[in-house]
Amino acid sequence: MRDAMNVRKISFPRYAEYNCAFKYVFEEALEVRCITPPAITKRTMELGAKHSPEFVCTPFKITLGSMIEALEAGADTLMMVHGLCRLGYYGELQEQILHDLGYHFDFINLSEYDMSKKKEYIKIVKRINPKVHLARFVAKFMEGVRMVEYLDEITAIYYKNCGFDPTGQYKAAYQRFLTDMYTARTRSDIEDGYRSVRQAFQAVPLNRPVRPLRVGVVGEFYTVMDAFSNLELEQKLADMGVEIHRWMNVTHQFLHNHGQKNMAVKIKNLCTYEMGPTATANIWYAKECAERGFDGLVHIKSAGCTPEIDVMPVLQTISRDYKIPVLYLTYDSQSSDVGMMTRLEAFYDMIHMRKKVL
Amino acid sequence: MEAKKTPVVGLPRAMLYYRYRTLWHAFFDELGIKTVVSGPTDREILDRGTSLAIDEACLSLKIFLGHAASLVGKCDYILIPRVSNFGRHRNMCTRFEALPDLAKNVFRESGQRFLTYDIDVLQKKNEAAAFQALGQSLGFPARAVRKAYKLAKKAEQAKYKALVREQEQLYKTDGLKILIAAHSYVADDPYIGWTVTSYLKKAGVTPIRADIVDRAGAVGCSPQISPTCKWEMSREIIGSIAMHCDKVDGIILLSAFPCGPDSMVNELISRRVKRVPVLNLVLDSQTGTAGVETRLESFVDIIRFKEGLL
């Protein structure tokens, strides 16, 4: 048992670069220690895949691997979110698998709570740290949310522009920003980091052509955002000299999601109903990119991802109607750089040729 | 509507047909609407569906699209409901949310029209309201629709009760009994599920369907095995296992490759249900009958051995 002097050492699996904000919320708002799991590597993936059911979607395997690495790094508490689709069931099965492996830990599974009720949130906060002062928690939590917004904003700017900087300064500035966020302890740390990366970005002269190739990226929530999972698709495509646009991120999907109803109106001709957790946003954004004359779309998903497989026929319709090429990428624990690069290069060649002809 | 000619509605014999057939037939009959049902699944239907589906889709969707394709041009509408949830923690696999729009996009060039209704209780759309809207959209007066739904619902309940009673009897029979835990459209599909049940019968084993169960009771029991499972059809099956695992000699978890919910639920069942032997059987369009039979044979042997019958 944990002795009363020690605070909880809590961990949440790796998820893109959002762990900086999780860390901030755990340490500054909840006043417990956060064990940020090591960055995902091939080992994480292999560990996760080894102990997962074979046909489960890939994010399950990666987050399981990341949980094991968090436990190895000394975490005594793990947390898993609730969610639509299979995600809402990840927690219960991962907890069972980790217990069967012999690990001891406290597991906070948000799927066990009714997240539609405010008082459940308080219950969770109090469970993590009974001594937390609620008003202070809320204030600090909002700073964590601010960090997510900045992260999403900066990441979007980064992938849109980094392909046009041969010097590497753009990338260095982005990396510095990430480090700043992972080490931020106060609100002004966050604000300073944000301000300095914006300045640094502006100082880099870009050699963007007048009509650069523009590609819209859509897909399943985890794999589309997690650079390790998608084998750094955005970076690789950007490095070929392409402007990358992705709407899907935590800010848009969860924090400022006023527009989803109106999105549905704009895609009425393509689908009548909400087809899955991220379907409406993905279809809307794909159509938006097509209408704005983008050169191509990339659809990213984990192998076997039910809702995104079901979005594909609609994307095929968009592709046909607007004559926009779509590259469909599926990732499993065996996906390799080589295989993806070949497809990516072929895709690039195609959109490049089309641009010349059109 | 200009009710000159009542439309013909096509019902794909796949997926939710197996859950709702009594309700659908009774409802349309009552309104005087003719229905056509696609033929039982065969290789041709499966191949056609496979060519229409995204490669990675589950076997059930491939079969479904094959059935839908066989109805294109043979009816005025093909019925494809959207079923999202029956309330909190009572969801369907997301594929049932996507199905009507998915089919519309797949068959876009064919000119085929579709009929749909939307069950999304979290958005305050329940079954009665959905059928009401469906009937009225076909031009029938509100009263007639209400009556048709009421009668159809009654017929459905009576039929289902009888089915459940029949299964309950099976638990009392002598000899080896194996519980088949599968979605109805997997267990009851002549091309896939029946290969399993018919083999077991030939081997002198009584197969019992886990999904044919007092549904509300089973959903209530499901937290005994898995407290956070939120898929309605999986909860019915899990609950049925909790209710019946003492009364059978083995359980076969039968799944259509690569079923999303089953990929997790069946793993959890295997880890938590220890009282009886459990066999995990995943069927795909490649699985030959021979491979399935070998696995069934050895599973039955294990049970017989364990019970001292070998």
Ligand code: SF4
């Ligand atoms: S959206 Fe896809 S990857 Fe995410 S839980 Fe659902 S099936 Fe898995």
Ligand code: SF4
């Ligand atoms: S529950 Fe499984 S078999 Fe049924 S539609 Fe969903 S993925 Fe396919």
